[in-house]
Amino acid sequence: MTSPSPVFHNPVYLSLGSNQGDRAGLMNQALALLEGLSDTSVVQSSCLYQTEPQGPVADQPWFLNAVVKIETTLTSEALLICCREIETALGRNRATETPQGPRTLDIDILFCGSQVLDTPDLKIPHPRLHQRAFVLVPLLEIAPTFLHPQLGRSIEQLHMDLDEPGEVGIYTEAVLSV
Numbered sequence: 001m002t003s004p005s006p007v008f009h010n011p012v013y014l015s016l017g018s019n020q021g022d023r024a025g026l027m028n029q030a031l032a033l034l035e036g037l038s039d040t041s042v043v044q045s046s047c048l049y050q051t052e053p054q055g056p057v058a059d060q061p062w063f064l065n066a067v068v069k070i071e072t073t074l075t076s077e078a079l080l081i082c083c084r085e086i087e088t089a090l091g092r093n094r095a096t097e098t099p100q101g102p103r104t105l106d107i108d109i110l111f112c113g114s115q116v117l118d119t120p121d122l123k124i125p126h127p128r129l130h131q132r133a134f135v136l137v138p139l140l141e142i143a144p145t146f147l148h149p150q151l152g153r154s155i156e157q158l159h160m161d162l163d164e165p166g167e168v169g170i171y172t173e174a175v176l177s178v
Contacts, residue, residue: 024174040072046138055100
């Protein structure tokens, strides 16, 4: 008797951010490591965007942010583990960093197809993505018509709904290599 095939939730959208060290280099290394995961491929990426830090730690360098679309046979939970391992491999130490402070690399799972998941470790869709210009602007570039599975609104509509779009500008000094 064979076990049923797992259900995969594609496309998957990830947000990448960095404001320490060689920001663009770290993000390109993260893409290479994502591409190296078993049965995972990076399909598309946004431009790099330079964005103002958000939250209580205002005195920190600006971030580079991007969104990438991947296809994978990994479950959401397995993908989260891989993303955390990539962050650690590229110098992030969640145990010692200040929450919402400077970091070498942050990888967030934004969407896994139309999956909705709410566990202590993982919430999909990302619970605050619709409030963050630094996520919506790069997502708007590569997936403007993608529908948020809980809000029933496209990325384009969510972007138009932003109260405070923040400062988000294209970073022209480097690119992401897919």
